[in-house]
Amino acid sequence: MSQKETYENPDLKKERQNCPFNKEEITNLLDGGKEKTAERKQLENYILSDEQLKDAVPMEYLSHADKYAEELRKACLLMHKLENSPAGQVPTLRALMGAGLGSAVLKEGNPLALHYVMFIPALMGQGTIDQQAKWLAKAYNLNIIGTYAQTELGHGTFLRGLETTATYDPNTQEFVLESPSLTAYKWWPGSLGKTANYAVVMAQLYTKGKCEGTHPFMVQLRDEETHEPLPGIVIGEIGPKLGMNTNDNGYLGFEKFRIPRDQLLMKHSQVLEDGTYVKPTNSKLSYATMVFVRVVVCQDVTTNLRKAVTIATRYSCVRRQSELKPGDREPQVMDYQAQQNKLLPPLAATFAFQLASDHLWNLYNTANNNIEQGDLELLPDLHGLSCALKALCSSEGANFVEVCRQSCGGHGYMACSNFPRIYGQVTAAETYEGENTVLWLQVARYLVKTRKEQTGGLSVKYLIGEEKGPKTVDTTLEGIVHLYRRTAVGLVDVAIAELEKSGRKGEAPHDAWNHAAVYLIKAAQAHARLFVVESFVNSLKVGNLSAPVRTVLSQLCELFIIYWLLERSGELFFVRQFIKKRLVTVEFQVRTLLYVKLLAAIRPQAVNLVDSFDLRDEILASPLGCWDGNVYQRLFDEAAKSPLNQSSVHESFHKYLKPLLKSNL
Numbered sequence: 001m002s003q004k005e006t007y008e009n010p011d012l013k014k015e016r017q018n019c020p021f022n023k024e025e026i027t028n029l030l031d032g033g034k035e036k037t038a039e040r041k042q043l044e045n046y047i048l049s050d051e052q053l054k055d056a057v058p059m060e061y062l063s064h065a066d067k068y069a070e071e072l073r074k075a076c077l078l079m080h081k082l083e084n085s086p087a088g089q090v091p092t093l094r095a096l097m098g099a100g101l102g103s104a105v106l107k108e109g110n111p112l113a114l115h116y117v118m119f120i121p122a123l124m125g126q127g128t129i130d131q132q133a134k135w136l137a138k139a140y141n142l143n144i145i146g147t148y149a150q151t152e153l154g155h156g157t158f159l160r161g162l163e164t165t166a167t168y169d170p171n172t173q174e175f176v177l178e179s180p181s182l183t184a185y186k187w188w189p190g191s192l193g194k195t196a197n198y199a200v201v202m203a204q205l206y207t208k209g210k211c212e213g214t215h216p217f218m219v220q221l222r223d224e225e226t227h228e229p230l231p232g233i234v235i236g237e238i239g240p241k242l243g244m245n246t247n248d249n250g251y252l253g254f255e256k257f258r259i260p261r262d263q264l265l266m267k268h269s270q271v272l273e274d275g276t277y278v279k280p281t282n283s284k285l286s287y288a289t290m291v292f293v294r295v296v297v298c299q300d301v302t303t304n305l306r307k308a309v310t311i312a313t314r315y316s317c318v319r320r321q322s323e324l325k326p327g328d329r330e331p332q333v334m335d336y337q338a339q340q341n342k343l344l345p346p347l348a349a350t351f352a353f354q355l356a357s358d359h360l361w362n363l364y365n366t367a368n369n370n371i372e373q374g375d376l377e378l379l380p381d382l383h384g385l386s387c388a389l390k391a392l393c394s395s396e397g398a399n400f401v402e403v404c405r406q407s408c409g410g411h412g413y414m415a416c417s418n419f420p421r422i423y424g425q426v427t428a429a430e431t432y433e434g435e436n437t438v439l440w441l442q443v444a445r446y447l448v449k450t451r452k453e454q455t456g457g458l459s460v461k462y463l464i465g466e467e468k469g470p471k472t473v474d475t476t477l478e479g480i481v482h483l484y485r486r487t488a489v490g491l492v493d494v495a496i497a498e499l500e501k502s503g504r505k506g507e508a509p510h511d512a513w514n515h516a517a518v519y520l521i522k523a524a525q526a527h528a529r530l531f532v533v534e535s536f537v538n539s540l541k542v543g544n545l546s547a548p549v550r551t552v553l554s555q556l557c558e559l560f561i562i563y564w565l566l567e568r569s570g571e572l573f574f575v576r577q578f579i580k581k582r583l584v585t586v587e588f589q590v591r592t593l594l595y596v597k598l599l600a601a602i603r604p605q606a607v608n609l610v611d612s613f614d615l616r617d618e619i620l621a622s623p624l625g626c627w628d629g630n631v632y633q634r635l636f637d638e639a640a641k642s643p644l645n646q647s648s649v650h651e652s653f654h655k656y657l658k659p660l661l662k663s664n665l
């Protein structure tokens with residue numbers, strides 16, 4: 001960072017003095033070790049020093065088509081750079097696909113992301129060994145570029161309702177792909193519009209006159225030389241979106257398009273030459289690619305949140321506004337308790353989400369290895385937890401990013417602040433890979449089943465048997481975690497009671513379920529929060545942390561746990577044993593004794609904590625969040641890039657405004 005040598009805002013300089021903990025220790029912790037930090041830094045130098053990967057003008061000033069072309073140029077250049085990357089191909093790819101290094105170069109969505117995040121994983125998870133041998137090397141070498149085409153114009157959530165058909169013709173040993181209506185058109189897949197020439201397509205499999213449900217098919221969409229759509233393929237891009245505008249989300253229709261039988265991905269289920277269908281051991285195995293992405297989305301959201309928090313925290317220590325003590329100099333806005341209340345919970349959340357996502361990643365790897373050996377025991381727990389954390393991290397993450405933006409006042413509304421882009425990425429994750437409400441209901445289904453049948457995986461063990469632990473109000477960390485547990489159990493019980501009440505009234509189970517949705521969603525959310533707070537608390541018990549780092553992380557942990565408790569205190573009313581009086585007592589004790597005290601305790605370390613994320617200026621891509629705090633000069637420099645500032649009078653003045661000024665209307 002060359003700015004470090006030339007200028008440092010005096011307020012930020014002061015914030016950085018006398019840091020009681022070793023920032024590098026936290027950096028190493030987040031990276032996964034000292035060596036990993038060194039590798040990351042080397043990789044960042046390698047990628048970010050390349051002049052050809054820098055934007056000539058800010059992306060906002062380009063047209064829709066030019067934005068796509070420019071991002072594709074950089075994405076392809078990045079792929080060339082993979083070959084010589086000092087960190088090796090896979091770690092480089094991982095870094096580029098994630099929200100950190102990748103978004104420093106590819107600002108509005110990576111047109112090759114789906115190839116790596118969904119197409120390759122789908123081939124690996126759904127293809128037989130022979131199919132992998134045929135397609136994977138080509139995919140890795142970028143001889144072909146693929147996407148994952150599942151969602152249709154008419155259906156995204158309800159996969160059993162997908163309309164695209166793949167009908168087996170035993171005479172030619174081919175499947176015939178067809179989009180029987182406009183609503184059957186694939187709609188949304190990333191990279192589909194212009195980039196991909198292949199796709200894993202989810203379609204209803206028909207053989208011997210019977211529908212066997214949705215299955216994955218490997219389909220060539222475009223000519224490998226000319227890139228023209230193949231006959232029978234109708235393809236295009238769906239147009240501008242709230243964010244991620246350089247990822248060419250597309251549409252796709254099939255007009256009696258034929259593919260060979262062996263392009264059904266047959267790892268879990270098969271269609272034999274004569275059309276005989278061989279069932280999978282579990283019909284949900286064809287949903288496995290989504291499970292993988294839900295897991296990585298949690299990490300992606302966390303990295304994005306770290307950027308937002310860094311920008312907002314540094315800016316809040318540079319920005320001076322209003323009067324705290326009459327007659328005194330205007331204070332740093334970070335010194336207002338109200339500002340700390342906005343920013344310190346999301347700062348703590350970055351740690352909470354990272355630790356929970358790490359647990360989920362470990363579960364994913366274990367479960368996936370077991371599945372490869374034919375053991376599906378961990379699948380329900382993996383499904384439940386991946387849905388829960390994906391929904392929680394993305395919804396809370398999007399809210400926190402918005403709060404970070406608000407905490408920067410007007411300047412946070414500028415495109416160059418980078419908040420619009422970060423928000424666009426994080427809020428997209430609330431919808432894609434399973435709309436969050438729908439995922440909460442999946443989680444609730446698992447919780448209700450566990451509680452009623454008294455059997456379930458590790459993440460729901462607390463629902464089995466009688467709920468143990470103190471029944472009195474306890475403000476220790478363990479006591480508060482217990483309160484979360486009691487709330488989660490209580491909310492599941494309340495939801496079950498609602499279901500049973502509807503049952504007694506004679507409602508069918510599906511109606512009872514619909515009428516209990518509000519309770520079910522609350523129960524699922526309480527479960528997800530419990531998992532996150534337990535992960536945070538347990539992670540601090542283990543691990544080789546120095547005393548100062550343990551202290552600051554423990555403060556953040558405590559703050560976060562109490563923050564959520566206060567935010568969600570209304571939910572305690574749902575749980576019978578918490579009478580109003582006791583709730584008020586808890587609120588009072590917690591708020592006065594702990595929360596506010598913790599805000600004040602963590603406040604002096606806010607800048608040091610975000611510094612320890614070690615996010616380079618190029619990655620933050622925001623004049624508000626730069627390491628040197630030279631906010632005003634940088635905002636001014638950004639404004640100078642506006643095309644409207646390239647002449648003193650714009651040509652439109654002569655065309656429109658001048659005639660108006662001269663006319664009498």
Ligand SMILES: CCCCCCCCCCCCCCCCCCCCCCC/C=C/C(=O)SCCNC(=O)CCNC(=O)[C@H](O)C(C)(C)COP(=O)(O)OP(=O)(O)OC[C@H]1O[C@@H](n2cnc3c(N)ncnc32)[C@H](O)[C@@H]1OP(=O)(O)O
Binds near residue numbers: 116117290380434
């Ligand atoms: C050179 C080297 C190369 C190396 C390559 C290395 C690559 C590294 C890459 C690493 C990446 C790093 C990080 C990158 C991060 C970037 C991330 C950003 C990019 C993201 C791009 C995203 C693009 C988006 C894509 C999409 O959106 S795809 C479409 C997604 N669609 C959905 O999610 C649809 C949601 N709907 C559903 O899932 C289902 O329909 C439903 C679950 C809601 C309902 O289904 P159904 O009706 O069939 O089921 P029921 O409700 O009846 O339930 C029946 C039972 O089934 C169980 N169930 C359901 N689903 C699952 C499941 N998935 N798994 C297991 N079990 C499941 C239920 O629990 C029920 O069970 P029960 O009967 O016992 O109760």
Ligand SMILES: Cc1cc2nc3c(=O)[nH]c(=O)nc-3n(C[C@H](O)[C@H](O)[C@H](O)COP(=O)(O)OP(=O)(O)OC[C@H]3O[C@@H](n4cnc5c(N)ncnc54)[C@H](O)[C@@H]3O)c2cc1C
Binds near residue numbers: 156
């Ligand atoms: C940026 C982005 C990228 C995407 N990339 C891809 C991709 O690469 N490949 C791909 O195949 N798809 C992709 N998608 C599509 C995405 O997976 C779907 O949009 C998502 O699964 C939601 O489905 P839907 O749009 O049909 O919403 P709907 O299901 O129609 O949701 C509309 C509303 O109905 C509610 N609802 C629906 N069902 C229920 C229910 N059972 N109970 C209660 N409420 C319900 C929802 O909560 C929501 O409020 C992408 C989407 C976005 C935004």
